[in-house]
Amino acid sequence: MNEKNVFCYVMVAPALLITIVLGVYPMVDTMLISFQSYDLLTVQSKGTEWVGFDNYREILANDKFLQTVLQTVIFTVLAVGISVLMGLFLAQVINADFRGRSVLRTVILSPWFVPPVVASAIWLWLLETNTSPINSMLLDAGIIERKIRFLTDSDTIGPFSIPMLSIVAVRCWNGLPIIIIFLLAGLQSIPKSLYEAAEMDGGGVWAKFRYVTLPMLRPVLMVLFALLFLGGFGHFEMNYIMTGGGPRNLTNVLAVWTYQEGFQFLRYGKAAAAGGIVLVMCSIISVFYLWAQSKDNRS
Amino acid sequence: MEKLKLTTAVLALSASFLAAAPAGAESIEFWTQTYGDQIKWTAAIKELTEAYEAETGVKVNHEIVPWSSSRKTWLAVAQGGAAPDCADMWWLHSFSAIGGDKFGPMPINDFKSKFSVEDFYEGALQDSTWRGDFYGIPWRGDIRAQLYRTDIAAEAGVTQPPENWDEVIEAARKMTKRSDNGEVETWGYSFGSAAKVVDWLMPLYWQAGGEFMTDDGKTATIDNDAMRKALTFMHDMVNVHKVADPDAFEKGYKARPAFVAGKVAMIGSAEQAWGNRLETENPEVDGKWSFSRSAAGPANRASFSGAGYLGVLRGSEKVEQCVDWLAYLSRDENMLKLSQAAGTVATKPAVMATDFWSDRPYKRVVAEALEDAHTSQHPAPAWSAISTSEPGGILYDMIYSVVIEQQDMDAAITTAQELMQAQLDR
Amino acid sequence: MASIEIQDVRKSYASLEVIHGVSLDIEDGEFVILVGPSGCGKTTLLRMIAGLESISKGQVAIDGSIINHLPPRARDIAMVFQSYALYPHMTVRKNMGFSLKLAGVKPREIDEKVNVAADVLDLSHLLERKPGQLSGGQRQRVAMGRAIVRNPKLFLFDEPLSNLDAKLRVQMRSEIKELHQRFKTTTVYVTHDQVEAMTMADRIVVMNNGHVEQTGTPMELYDNPLTRFVASFIGSPSMNMIEGHLSEQGQFELPAGNTIDLSEVASDEARGQKIILGIRPEHICVGGQGTSLGNAHIRVVEPTGSETLLFVDAIGQPMHVLDRTRSTFNAHDVVPLFAAGEDFHFFDAETGGRLPKNG
Known part of the structure; x- marks a missing residue:
């Protein structure tokens, strides 16, 4: 091992150490807990016995848990889909040249500076049925007759409900800026001459988007989707702060369910099992992403 | 020489840490x-x-x-x-x-x-x-007692704080105000302050004569007449008399701003600390509110x-x-x-x-x-898990299914009793 | 196939005018080359014809219809970009067929047309590859193939050969010329290389600083340049420019003191003022007859096989002489120089404009 290698290892060591201590070790520990019967109230007296997959079997047999899993997926798909679509559009808008562009850029990027917790608090106030300024505006304008119960209306169409859509909207609002930045960077790396060639070949706005922009953005979009889905599955703050998973479990997501199971009901074993499910879901995304990458590299 | 210096430095440093640790035995x-x-x-x-x-x-x-x-x-x-x-x-x-x-x-x-x-x-x-x-x-x-807006009460013709459940219903009905399209402007009654739904049930249940468990903390005792009376009271306030806001049962509900704004006229079980806070932080409602002892249920007027x-x-x-x-x-x-x-x-x-x-x-x-x-404390370690006001909590689910989802009360109570007993057996 | 009429076209960016009133008529089937130094406006003019830049003033018409406000895709023009601008994620076949696909042509027809064009350009064995897997020359041909497939009214080329190595460039020059002879589509071609211009064009348009210096066939520009700029731009190695004063008697006096007798060649108009005398290196002979240019002191000898380029000091300044006699020269030799009278060019010292000569 020569000097240069030693130096490299020493430089990498702190970051590696932090990752192992704060990331890998808790993950492994949690996975171990998920295979044990770990009830906080009886830990001292009964201990933690190994129960294999029992925890998993129990939570997967629970209707509420399954509903939560489904909702986690729906939330993430909706939030990611809508914000990427809007991001594609808005990125093109800020990429174009026009007066007042910097003002518009600041406005579009401002939600980025609001941490999710603060965003939740702000929107919780903005969407509270009785005091919501949105409700007042809509009522005054005559667009609605009764106040919209953004976070408490429990009517559903299939798996969708108004509280779910409200939280999806807040997630989009909060996450849009970073998506736009990513896409903007991607857009600016597309050579202008490709658009001109497409123009000469007879392409209009839609053709240029479909045949030049989208294919050239593919690598950026893939990374973006992978990151957003992985992050989205584990999203906690907004659902917990704004609705706590209600009403009637309609906005429950895996992270909230896990939190409540572990810290309210003190059943660590089951909470860890839920964590295991999240791990499986994220692994599927990662595998898919890696497969798509290798396909690209091969071709 | 270098090594010696280094060693000395390390030793001195550790010594200083150890010396600093117990600053005083006292x-x-x-x-x-x-x-x-x-x-x-x-x-x-x-x-x-x-x-x-x-x-x-x-x-x-x-x-x-x-x-x-x-x-x-x-x-x-x-x-x-x-x-x-x-x-x-x-x-x-x-x-x-x-x-x-x-x-x-x-x-x-x-x-x-x-x-x-x-x-x-x-x-x-x-x-x-x-x-x-x-x-x-x-x-x-x-200690939690009844809190109400004296100005709204006076306007509605309520001259005295309600002394029992029937009077609570009557007062709440009078104080509830609706606008022309049926939207509620003022709710006559709110069970409690922050959305700790189970805390609302507890005094009502005791007032109906019930206890949640035996003294040794081993047996759940919620499947009884008192529970039915308490749950009926809650259910009716929301769905029959329509004087309580169902949305209050969801997370994020804050009674104090609503009370100060006059959108809630009476709170059944309000923390006494509100007295201090209303005095210091909400001078705009000075003289417009008052505490009174909890209204009596069928058995007593127990306060949380x-x-x-x-x-x-x-x-x-x-x-x-x-x-x-x-x-x-x-x-x-x-x-x-x-x-x-x-x-x-x-x-x-x-x-x-x-x-x-x-x-x-x-x-x-x-x-x-x-x-x-x-x-409000109970002699069972699992009580905190049983009484948590989050969806999935045994008592929370029971209240929610009866009051908001309006499902069969007997089934809900029986289920809750079984689940609670299982928890006490933990 | 189409004719193009460019009338007094101007282009400004904010308040800065970069193209100052260019007018040009191009005939159906002509191969016209816009040539000039960097920044002269040739590419801007080309892009205005294409529709990729807006026209600030003036008109451009194709076959008599004004196209100023038509978007590029409505002008039926195909363009070959300097960077080729091939779609990196599409195969060669798809690249070439893209415009047809957008136009709604049936897939079978697209395939046929693509195959034909690929055949012409020797690309048939590369149709399923992606641009990233092709060499520079192959990509260049794909770019051309993309243009040919459309069979448009007009081809535009924007410095298509500048990214290729010298040998490939020479080969592609003749290929492009051949294609033009075959398809006879009107072509406007931009380059900064005057050799390309001379060898390929039916007509050349020399541009400088946003305006046209001269338009004409290659030989016209070579024999009768209208300005000093055109004279030194066309022809390689470039024309020797000598400053001096032409007396009323037709004696050309140089600052170093030498004199050249131009009494038989200089017109009356040219006399009595400061002028610039131009003489091409290939028109100067070592020894022989004609107007004497004095003795030259050879500094560098550059033989290229068929001819020899000499860097000399003569009549008080450095000059180039191109000798085709295959004589042997050495540095430090002193040789007499002569030139024929009709080979001299006279330019006004201030305006650079051509002055007439006798005979």
């Missing part, structure tokens, strides 16, 4: 939550610690545990995390069970004689006793009461010093100081009889309500 770590204004609270404690140090030479290091992380902190302490020597604590039963013999609250039976326990309210002492063991002295109460206590933690090596500090705090004049700083009711009749607790009308009401106090 100092104890004391943690409290915050009450009322944090700055005033910290100053009040400081006054007490300084006076104590002057008297005994023992230094008390006071640290604040914010309420937002309080539960997690004590959960960690109960599982072996960093702990102080003594502290202002709550949920004795749950944390003791979690900590077992190794961590968490420490019983101090041997030192019971240092405290004149007979001078305390008996109900309050329940909160610092578990399985027969003595853990410390209760110092604050949280919680308490915090001062105790010692397992693992402390300064038990005697802690006990002395706590005994100092338990003196009448010091209990009064704590009560004043926190705005919470005291746990000794002597303190409640002072001027401080009789100079305002609401305070007098609160002192009276202490007569109706029923502790």
Whole structure:
């Protein structure tokens, strides 16, 4: 091992150490807990016995848990889909040249500076049925007759409900800026001459988007989707702060369910099992992403 | 030579750390939550610690545990995390069970004689006793009584605070105001303040004559007539008389802004600490509100009461010093100081009889309500999990399914009884 | 196939005018080359014809219809970009067929047309590859193939050969010329290389600083440059420019003191003023007859096989002489120089404009 290698290892060591201590070790520990019967109230007296997959079997047999899993997926798909679509559009808008562009850029990027917790608090106030300024505006304008119960209306169409859509909207609002930045960077790396060639070949706005922009953005979009889905599955703050998973479990997501199971009901074993499910879901995304990458590299 | 220098430096550094560690054999770590204004609270404690140090030479290091992380902190302490020597604590039963013999609250039976326990309210002492063991002295109460808007009541022709459930219904109906399109402008009744739904059920259930479990904490006793009466009352207020907002059962509900804005006229079980807060933070409603004793149910007029206590933690090596500090705090004049700083009711009749607790009308009401106090703590470690007001909590789900989803009451109660018994068997 | 009429076209960016009133008529089937130094406006003019830049003033018409406000895709023009601008994620076949696909042509027809064009350009074996897997020359041909497939009214080329190495460039020059002879589509071609211009164009348009210096066939520009700029731009190695004063008697006096007798060649108009005398290196002979240019001191000899380029000091300044007699020369030799009278060019010292000569 020569000097240069030693130096490299020493430089990498702190970051590696932090990752192992704060990331890998808790993950492994949690996975171990998920295979044990770990009830906080009886830990001292009964201990933690190994129960294999029992925890998993129990939570997967629970209707509420399954509903939560489904909702986690729906939330993430909706939030990611809508914000990427809007991001594609808005990125093109800020990429174009026009007066007042910097003002518009600041406005579009401002939600980025609001941490999710603060965003939740702000929107919780903005969407509270009785005091919501949105409700007042809509009522005054005559667009609605009764106040919209953004976070408490429990009517559903299939798996969708108004509280779910409200939280999806807040997630989009909060996450849009970073998506736009990513896409903007991607857009600016597309050579202008490709658009001109497409123009000469007879392409209009839609053709240029479909045949030049989208294919050239593919690598950026893939990374973006992978990151957003992985992050989205584990999203906690907004659902917990704004609705706590209600009403009637309609906005429950895996992270909230896990939190409540572990810290309210003190059943660590089951909470860890839920964590295991999240791990499986994220692994599927990662595998898919890696497969798509290798396909690209091969071709 | 280089190596020698390095070694010397390291040794010197470690020595300085070790030297710095126990700054004085005579100092104890004391943690409290915050009450009322944090700055005033910290100053009040400081006054007490300084006076104590002057008297005994023992230094008390006071640290604040914010309420937002309080539960997690004590959960960690109960599982072996960093702990102080003594502290202002709550949920004795749950944390003791979690900590077992190794961590968490420490019983101090041997030192019971240092405290004149007979001078305390008996109900309050329940909160610092578990399985027969003595853990410390209760110092604050949280008594909840009825709170209502006098101006809205006067407008609606309600001349006296309601004394029983029927009068509550009548008053609430009168005070509920609707606009032309049927939207409610003022709700006549709200069960309680923050969305701790189970806290709302508890006094109603007791008022109907029920208890949640046997004294030994081993058997659940919620499948009975009293529960049906309490749940019916809640159900009807929302769906039959339509004087209570169903949205209040969802997370994020805050009664105080609504009360101040006049959108809620009456709160069934409001913390007495609101008195202080309304006075200091909402002068715009001065003179427009009043406390009254809880309305009586079929059996009694029990009021929700919680308490915090001062105790010692397992693992402390300064038990005697802690006990002395706590005994100092338990003196009448010091209990009064704590009560004043926190705005919470005291746990000794002597303190409640002072001027401080009789100079305002609401305070007098609160002192009276202490007569109706029923502790919210229950002798089972699983109680905190059973009574949590989050979806998935046994009692929460029961209330929600009956009141909001309007499902079969008998089935809901039976299910809850079974689940609760399973929890008590944990 | 189409004719193009460019009338007094101007282009400004904000308040800065970069193209100052260019007018040009291009006939159907002509191969016109816009040539000039960097920044002269040739590419801007080309892009205005394409529709990729807006026209600030003036008109451009194709076959008589004004196209100023038509978007590029409505002008039926195909363009070959300097960077080729091939779609990196599409195969060669798809690249070439893209415009047809957008136009809604049936897939079978697209395939046929692509195959034909690929055949012409020797690309048939590369149709399933992606641009990233092709060499520079192959990509260039794909770019051309993309243009050919459309069979448009007009081809535009924007410096298509500048990214290729010298040998490939020579080969592609003749290929492009051949294609033009075959398809006879009107072509406007931009380059900064005057050799390309001379060898490929039917007509050349020399541009400088946003205006047209001269338009004409290659030989016209070579024989009769209208300005000093055109004279030194066309022809390689470039024309020798000599400053001096032409007396009333037709004696050309140089600052260093030498004199050249131009009495038989200089017109009356040219006399009595400061002028610039131009003489091409290939028109100067070592020894022989004609107007004497004095003795030259050879500094560098550059033989290229068929001809020899001499860097000399003569009549008080450095000059180039191109000798085709295959004589042997050495540095430091002193040789007499002569030039024929009709090979001299006279330019006004201030305006650079051509002055007439006798005979």
